[in-house]
Amino acid sequence: MFAHDALPSEQALRYLRAHIRDVPDFPTPGILFKDITPLLAEPRAFHMTLDLLAYPFIGQHIDAVVAIESRGFLFGGALAARLNASLVPVRKRGKLPGDVDRIAYALEYGEAELEMHKDSIQPGAQVLVVDDVLATGGTASAAAELARRQGGVIGGFAFAVELGALGGRARLSSSDDLKIHTILRFDGG
Numbered sequence: 001m002f003a004h005d006a007l008p009s010e011q012a013l014r015y016l017r018a019h020i021r022d023v024p025d026f027p028t029p030g031i032l033f034k035d036i037t038p039l040l041a042e043p044r045a046f047h048m049t050l051d052l053l054a055y056p057f058i059g060q061h062i063d064a065v066v067a068i069e070s071r072g073f074l075f076g077g078a079l080a081a082r083l084n085a086s087l088v089p090v091r092k093r094g095k096l097p098g099d100v101d102r103i104a105y106a107l108e109y110g111e112a113e114l115e116m117h118k119d120s121i122q123p124g125a126q127v128l129v130v131d132d133v134l135a136t137g138g139t140a141s142a143a144a145e146l147a148r149r150q151g152g153v154i155g156g157f158a159f160a161v162e163l164g165a166l167g168g169r170a171r172l173s174s175s176d177d178l179k180i181h182t183i184l185r186f187d188g189g
């Protein structure tokens with residue numbers, strides 16, 4: 001049995017939420033930025049978050065964790081180790097040294113391009129896409145598309161934080177009946 005329940009208590013969730021810091025007007029005016037660095041800094045909070053993120057996917061076969069640069073790496077590596085899955089980094093344009101596939105996307109506060117090494121996912125592989133924050137879902141759906149282009153099958157998404165008002169969940173689930181697992185939901189922005 002896990003040290004923490006699959007369904008965390010309200011008290012546990014309050015404890016974890018207290019380690020997410022609101023930073024107004026970052027990185028651009030009008031954005032309320034959810035800063036995860038206090039959660040990373042507190043070992044119990046980080047450990048609990050990783051266990052809660054992994055829990056629903058233990059026993060569901062996951063071949064590869066696709067982790068999104070850069071904050072997604074902080075969670076993706078730890079989840080890949082917990083799930084005995086390979087770790088496939090998706091990086092911002094120009095960072096991966098080998099042959100890449102590339103996709104343009106928009107997120108809450110801008111636009112960018114993501115890349116994945118070609119041949120990093122086996123056709124038919126079950127893929128879990130991991131990031132720190134689900135906002136509009138633009139970043140995660142772009143990463144999922146890169147995995148699908150290589151024949152990967154998206155088995156789920158996992159995020160530490162979900163900004164409910166931005167509609168990311170609906171965007172990710174519009175085409176698939178997928179497990180979209182988030183720990184800390186903020187509905188007011």
Ligand SMILES: O=P(O)(O)OC[C@H]1O[C@H](OP(=O)(O)OP(=O)(O)O)[C@H](O)[C@@H]1O
Pocket residue numbers: 068069070071072106107108109131132133134135136137138139140168
């Ligand atoms: O759901 P979305 O609207 O797409 O937004 C979520 C994305 O935004 C942030 O990444 P950012 O591009 O700021 O990069 P970082 O992780 O390097 O800080 C966050 O880490 C997610 O990847």
Ligand SMILES: Nc1ncnc2[nH]cnc12
Pocket residue numbers: 031032033034035107108109133135136163
């Ligand atoms: N409001 C926000 N806070 C932190 N990360 C984000 N990524 C996209 N929107 C974000």
